[in-house]
Structures are given as structure tokens and as C-alpha cells.
Amino acid sequence: MNKPILIVGGGPAGLAAAHALARVGQNSVVVEKEDRLGGAPILSGYAKLVPSGEWARDAIGGMVDRVRNDPLVDVQTSARVESFAGQPGAFSARLSNGASVDAAAAILCTGFTHFDSVNKPEWGFGTFPDVVTTTQVEQMISSGKGVRCPSDGRKPKRVAILLCVGSRDRQIGREWCSKICCTVSANMAMEIREELPDCHVYIYYMDIRTYGLYETRYYWRSQEEFKVKYIKARIAEVTSNGEQLVVKGEDTLVKRPITIPFDMVVHAIGMDPNVDNKTIASTFGIDLERHGYVARGNAYGNTAETSRAGVFVAGAACGPETIDDSIAQGHAAALAALGLLQPARARA
């Protein structure tokens, strides 16, 4: 058997890379630090995914099963890569569970970390139980319990979704757009309106970035079919009047201060670089770009390259990324690694 390709991270990108390699007869070792495969969509309990509307447990769960049942994929869960050395075609890695892997190449699919809303204390997360994150609402929906106020379990009559929480904010060192939150929020607003038709949903935004084909499917549809209301305002603070949350800010389009009562406030949290990225960078001897994501070695010629030959990257490890694009990048990285190993076959 060939030397395996080491895939670090068992989320959408890693699962796609492992599957793609197995399809062409290349074996791989998937190292996942958690006790389960699936990455953020499974571990964080996402509900229905953009753009297909399939449940995460079906769509990503299917990818997990496919990899789990493949004899060409060796899955190591609850394990991290502790050391990594060697040359393209002859790397050796030692894992935290004591195993060692001789690998021909490595693909980093180490993903991202959800922004922790506690870092924006003025928006009330951690202070008021009815201030929640998009991840929590995803879990309310995917668990089948429905969208309820955590404080007393009541059905909210009015929900505010605050965009750009942990994104586009120099105050907290997050200068990037997390790319997916606008679309996720529009999708979530529609899901809330579908479950609770009497509940009004307001989205407070700085810009709406439901790019590409998401424009009509999410932004327009949420307005036209679900009457979700979009208000251009950066919220100053979330407080409470003892009964309801009170959202304060300026409605920039009418130049008026607002203090509006809400039952529930949802933070559309952004994507931080994986908290382990500095360790990962030193272990694998690769560069990070200035925001802290894995730096790509090549913008056009081979987008899966990192700064080190033989170490490739895919998915949200190199910046905020959608699930479907992470999967595509997983495929691309698999092909890039394969091309490095078998140049002769590629020419033949």
C-alpha cells in the first residue's frame, strides 16, 4: 500500500479530501481532535444547511458514514498531531495517542473557532439569558425543541438578530467579514417565522452580504415571502427593563436613536481563526496570514498550497468559508497532494 496522506481535521473539508483520495485508491489517515467526525456542522448541532436546506446531520452525517466505512481511510479521533517532520513524500508525524504516521503529504483541514460573544459584553451575552448566538438557535431548531427564550421557555414575539458580532470590528481585532453570517441569519429568520408566524424578526445590519445566488434565495426571499425586517443600525448596547431585553442604537436611515424592547436577541457570530492555529503553524512549520488564518502559498496556480511544500490546506482553516466551498477545497487539496506524489502517472 502507498504511504498515506495525513488529513488533519474531520470536518467537511477533511471528509471530502479523505473520500476523494479513497475514490482514486489513495489511503489516508484522518486525525480529529474531538471524539467524533463531522466538524462544526455536527459538533455544534447545525440545523438546515445553506443552500440545499438539508439537515446537517443528514448531509454531513452522510459524509461521515462514507469515510467511516471506507477501508482506505484510517480515522484517529480524540487525537492531535504533536510533531511533524520530513520532506514531501516522506513525512513522519507523531500523534497525541502515541501512534505515529509515515505520510507522503499532509492536508490541513483544521477549520475555525466560533467567535465567543463574551468578548462583546455590551451586547449582553452572558449577562442576559435571552441573548443567544446563532449556534444556540441552530441547536434549538435541530433538536426539535423549537425557538424559545432560555429564561422561561416562552415563545418569543419579537426577535432581533445582530449581524457582524465578532466580524468587521477593529475594536476586538477582527477585521474580516465572516462571509456566511448574513446568509445564515436570513435563513434563520425564515425558519423562526416559519415556526412562529406571530413572531416578528428584525435584522440589524451594517451591510447585507448574501453574495452570489444567495441574494434571491435568502435576502430577497426573507423579505418578500417571510417579511423579515432589515434595519441599518449598529447596536450600541443590549440591556433589560426587567421584563424584556432592550436594544439601543441608532436607526441610521432616519437618524433617530432607538430603544426597542425584544424577547430574544441573537448574535450572528463570526468565524475566528482556529484557536489552535499558532500551535498548528509551529507544529507543521507553516505561515499564518495577518489575521491568524493559515496562509495560502499560492493565490491562483495551486490554491491548496501552504508556505511549506507537501503541506496543503482546505476549508475554513484559511479564512471564513462556506460548507460547500470547504468541501470543494477538500477535493482540490486531495488532487494537489495526489499530483505531488504521482507526477509520473499524471504525465503518462
Add this chain to the structure above:
Amino acid sequence: MPIHEQSLIRPENLTTHDQLVVDGVDVSGHWSTFIQSRVVTDYNEAMQDEIAALPGGENVHRCWQCGSCTNSCTVNAINPEFNPRHWIYLVRIGMESEILRDKDIIWQCVSCNKCTYACPRDVVPEGVMKALSHWLELKGHVKPSPSMVFDEVFSEQVFQHGKIEEGRVMQRFFKRTGQSLNQPWLIEMMRRMLRHLPVGMLTKLGLATLVAPRTSGWSGARAAIEEYVHEQEHKRRRALGLDALIEAAKRDAGPVTAGEGARS
């Protein structure tokens, strides 16, 4: 006035006390000028649905505030205070008090429909302006304009008889708008008509004034039109919650028995 040029302090938000003594110090007059808060403390969530229920307002919820309507607006070019984008926003968000501030200029829309063709989202701003004017009227925020009264008098006669008789239209219009028929220009017009019109035509006019002309076989059409008008009016009043308001007012006002209330 464009939003960004509006003063943050509005004259109506300034209050001054003629007589005010604080801690034994007389601060009457301009010493006691206060600025009331401009803070919006709640949204009227019914507003968007009410406008959407009126003809023309159906697509109001689509607006994303690009300003194409205001940029293309004929009236805005003359009166910068006329800002359809702003009002559409207020409707969507339900800032009713803000809309009422502009109730005297909203009706200035000339229905040129340039906005209809400029709008990238098919909001049909011209229709929204129409619906908004109608809403202001139905809710009793504005008095009917003379031209609106004229339209009423005119269409009532058409609905009733299938045609109009000018003299009768004039009479009723003057009566409903509280104007005297004793207008110098009207008297002069009548005098000249008597002097110059052929006798045959004068006779016809006189007869028409005495016996209202009607289209033969009109009763079927009249019934159909009245039914339709009634239906439409009912629909609008229900959408705006006006029937409930009227019922509530009746209950408050007079001794209506429980039985009658249940039947209505």
C-alpha cells in the same frame, strides 16, 4: 429635506413653561426650554400589513432602501422634503408618528411612475404613496381635499344613474365643501348661458335639472357596482382594523344591549 440635513432638534420637541419655579427660583419663559427625547421606543408592527392591504401597497415589504425612487422622483426635484424612500422605510418599520409629521406632503405624488420603473425590487413606490395617502384618509389623519370630495360626488352620481348631470354635481360639491352657490363667477356664467345658448339646448338643460337623466336598464349595473364598492371598502376597513375601532367607539358611546352587540 434630505435626512442627513435634518436638524436633530425639532421645533415641536421644544417645550417652554410660561410659569415655572424650581427650588424657589423663577425660571419661566426661555430659561425653562426643554428638548423632548427623540428616541423611538417601539415599532408599530401592524403598519406594514395595513399598507400592504391597500391597493398599491402590496409590495412595500420588498424595499431595501436603495433610494432609486427618491432619486427619480419628479416631486422630490421640486420639494426635497418629498422623500418616498423615507416613508416606505417608516411604513416597513412602523414608525407611525414620523409618518404623521409628513401627512401634508405625502399626497403631493403626481403618479408619474418614474419610481416604478427605477425600482430594482418592484416595490412600486407610486402605489405605496397612493396606499399611504389612502391610509391617512381612512385613519382620519387628513381631511378630504376638495378634489377628493368632487370625485365622491361625481362617482356617486355615475354609480346611481349611469351618467351625471352637471348642475347637480356642482350643487352637491358646493354644499359638501360648505361653499355658497352665490359666487359672482357662477352667476355671470349662468347669465351668459341664458343669453347666448339656443332655446332648444336651454330647454334640454332645464329638463335635465328637474328630472335626473339615467341610463336605461342601469339598475343591474348599479347593483353590481355597489356590491363591488362595498366589498372593497369593507376589505380595507377590516385590514386597517377600523370596524373594530368603530364597534369599540359605539360600545363606549351608547347603551347598546348585549343582544345587539352579539348580532352585529
